[in-house]
Amino acid sequence: MATGDxxxxxxxxxxxxxxxxxxxxxxxxxxxxxxxxxxYSRAQVAAAAIAIADEHGIEAVSMRRVAAALGTGPMxxxxxxxxxxxxxxxMLDHMFGEAELPEPTGDWRADLAEVxxxxxxxxxxxxxxxxxxxxxxxMGPNMLDIFEYGMSIxxxxxxxTADMLxxxxxxxxxxxxxxxxxxxxxxxxxxxxxxEREWQxxxxxxxxxxxxxxxxxxxxxxxxxxxxRDFDTRFERGLDRILTGIEATLxx
Amino acid sequence: MATGDxxxxxxxxxxxxxxxxxxxxxxxxxxxxxxxxxxYSRAQVAAAAIAIADEHGIEAVSMRRVAAALGTGPMxxxxxxxxxxxxxxxMLDHMFGEAELPEPTGDWRADLAEVxxxxxxxxxxxxxxxxxxxxxxxMGPNMLDIFEYGMSIxxxxxxxTADMLxxxxxxxxxxxxxxxxxxxxxxxxxxxxxxEREWQxxxxxxxxxxxxxxxxxxxxxxxxxxxxRDFDTRFERGLDRILTGIEATLxx
DNA sequence: CTCCCACTGGGTACGCCGTACGCGGTTTGA
DNA sequence: TCAAACCGCGTACGGCGTACCCAGTGGGAG
Numbered sequence: 001m002a003t004g005d006x007x008x009x010x011x012x013x014x015x016x017x018x019x020x021x022x023x024x025x026x027x028x029x030x031x032x033x034x035x036x037x038x039x040y041s042r043a044q045v046a047a048a049a050i051a052i053a054d055e056h057g058i059e060a061v062s063m064r065r066v067a068a069a070l071g072t073g074p075m076x077x078x079x080x081x082x083x084x085x086x087x088x089x090x091m092l093d094h095m096f097g098e099a100e101l102p103e104p105t106g107d108w109r110a111d112l113a114e115v116x117x118x119x120x121x122x123x124x125x126x127x128x129x130x131x132x133x134x135x136x137x138x139m140g141p142n143m144l145d146i147f148e149y150g151m152s153i154x155x156x157x158x159x160x161t162a163d164m165l166x167x168x169x170x171x172x173x174x175x176x177x178x179x180x181x182x183x184x185x186x187x188x189x190x191x192x193x194x195x196e197r198e199w200q201x202x203x204x205x206x207x208x209x210x211x212x213x214x215x216x217x218x219x220x221x222x223x224x225x226x227x228x229r230d231f232d233t234r235f236e237r238g239l240d241r242i243l244t245g246i247e248a249t250l251x252x
Numbered sequence: 253m254a255t256g257d258x259x260x261x262x263x264x265x266x267x268x269x270x271x272x273x274x275x276x277x278x279x280x281x282x283x284x285x286x287x288x289x290x291x292y293s294r295a296q297v298a299a300a301a302i303a304i305a306d307e308h309g310i311e312a313v314s315m316r317r318v319a320a321a322l323g324t325g326p327m328x329x330x331x332x333x334x335x336x337x338x339x340x341x342x343m344l345d346h347m348f349g350e351a352e353l354p355e356p357t358g359d360w361r362a363d364l365a366e367v368x369x370x371x372x373x374x375x376x377x378x379x380x381x382x383x384x385x386x387x388x389x390x391m392g393p394n395m396l397d398i399f400e401y402g403m404s405i406x407x408x409x410x411x412x413t414a415d416m417l418x419x420x421x422x423x424x425x426x427x428x429x430x431x432x433x434x435x436x437x438x439x440x441x442x443x444x445x446x447x448e449r450e451w452q453x454x455x456x457x458x459x460x461x462x463x464x465x466x467x468x469x470x471x472x473x474x475x476x477x478x479x480x481r482d483f484d485t486r487f488e489r490g491l492d493r494i495l496t497g498i499e500a501t502l503x504x
Numbered sequence: 505c506t507c508c509c510a511c512t513g514g515g516t517a518c519g520c521c522g523t524a525c526g527c528g529g530t531t532t533g534a
Numbered sequence: 535t536c537a538a539a540c541c542g543c544g545t546a547c548g549g550c551g552t553a554c555c556c557a558g559t560g561g562g563a564g
Binding site: 127130131133134135136137144147148151152155161162164165166169170172173174175176177178180181183184185187188215216217218219221222225228229234237238240241242243244245246248249 | 379382383385386387388389396399400403404407413414416417418421422424425426427428429430432433435436437439440467468469470471473474477480481486489490492493494495496497498500501
């Protein structure tokens with residue numbers, strides 16, 4: 001799988017046609033022979049932004065800071081990126097380039113599960129990713145690579161394109177939702193650093209404050225018993241359920 | 253189901269104990285008898301913020317604007333809400349109060365499907381919701397109501413608490429991921445207002461620009477054939493697959 | 505070889521933002 | 535009665551995204 005630099009590589013192609021911003025951003029930079037060569041590449045810009053997000057959180061990523069990290073002024077960034085929104089999309093697609101996908105085994109369930117695990121791994125290794133991805137369509141070249149890989153797995157099942165798309169979207173959107181909850185809870189616990197015991201006690205107090213302790217019997221039970229499994233097994237079990245559901249609703 | 257005003261109602265309870273911000277925010281305001289009565293309520297603040305988000309988009313929601321909508325100064329808001337993050341959580345839980353849940357029928361598949369549809373409906377009626385919810389744990393009173401409702405449905409299946417939680421989380425996180433993609437695509441199309449035909453053509457051009465047309469065979473096929481079904485049927489079919497998967501992996 | 509001009513780098517400035525701080529007015533329990 | 539507790543809100547600071555503009559650069563056309 002690509003390493004995420006798929007932005008600057010090749011240069012064949014004319015002037016960018018009118019496209020929605022959310023798509024145009026993923027295009028490689030135009031050839032541009034006339035003036036001096038650009039000092040940086042889009043990949044460098046993305047890498048700088050990602051480094052800041054990893055170290056100081058996504059909210060610390062500002063045009064000024066990214067520019068400073070590159071050793072330049074704030075406005076210079078706009079030579080590489082239309083605006084901050086575009087910078088985010090650049091970071092987003094760059095990350096999906098890190099996903100490593102093994103050679104398909106031929107067992108579609110196992111192979112699709114591996115795609116799901118890769119997507120989760122990518123988003124988990126950079127927790128701010130889920131925040132960025134929210135409400136943004138992800139169709140950069142790297143995400144498209146993963147899409148193609150997933151579709152090729154489903155191609156053995158004799159479905160039409162719409163069905164394949166539907167199934168791929170089912171898996172990938174579940175992974176997205178799952179990881180979102182996962183990082184949310186991680187962040188909430190890190191908020192004030194509390195361990196399992198402390199968190200449990202503070203949630204109990206929350207419940208009592210809310211209703212005097214009477215209502216919310218199920219949530220109370222979950223909190224009291226610490227009844228939530230760890231995310232790894234929840235993920236695997238959920239994945240298994242979803243794949244089972246897909247298999248069961250396959251034609252013939 | 254509550255209408256979302258569950259914040260200001262009752263007043264019994266002592267001073268707020270030390271809780272993580274992400275949880276404390278959902279607490280009803282302390283009784284506070286001493287000074288003059290507050291001019292507004294937390295529900296009013298939330299409603300004002302929501303109105304702005306609905307009309308001008310979530311990024312237009314600023315402390316200053318919300319305050320102005322209420323007819324007051326920016327700093328007055330901080331009497332009702334710790335900071336902007338807290339305002340967002342207030343909006344979030346307030347929205348889930350709008351979800352209307354019918355009386356359970358006793359058929360757990362149908363009932364759980366109805367919960368899923370309610371969650372989707374709530375998030376779809378305010379597209380900015382998905383953006384806000386990303387990476388934030390949602391455990392306000394209204395979300396807890398939905399949680400309790402869902403768990404009570406699953407309670408008939410003879411599972412332990414951890415299994416019930418797992419299944420509820422599976423459904424709700426899938427809905428979250430699905431709606432996220434749904435509003436993302438809606439937003440992308442609205443970005444520049446283009447209909448089906450235009451979008452198709454611009455995506456074709458995007459593909460050609462990307463690779464000269466050769467790679468991404470599946471995505472090309474999807475774009476060329478317009479092979480994506482509408483979101484309503486995708487949702488129903490996905491939901492059916494997930495419920496089937498759950499049913500198939502039920503013990504005994 | 506020359507010159508033009510597309511291109512890059514980057515400074516300045518504007519209008520927003522979140523919010524720390526603090527002051528004056530109001531209410532109420534002691 | 536009066537101090538403590540609370541509310542409303544004005545002022546101000548530092549940071550943000552980015553519009554605008556100008557100087558420098560280097561390849562292609564003449």
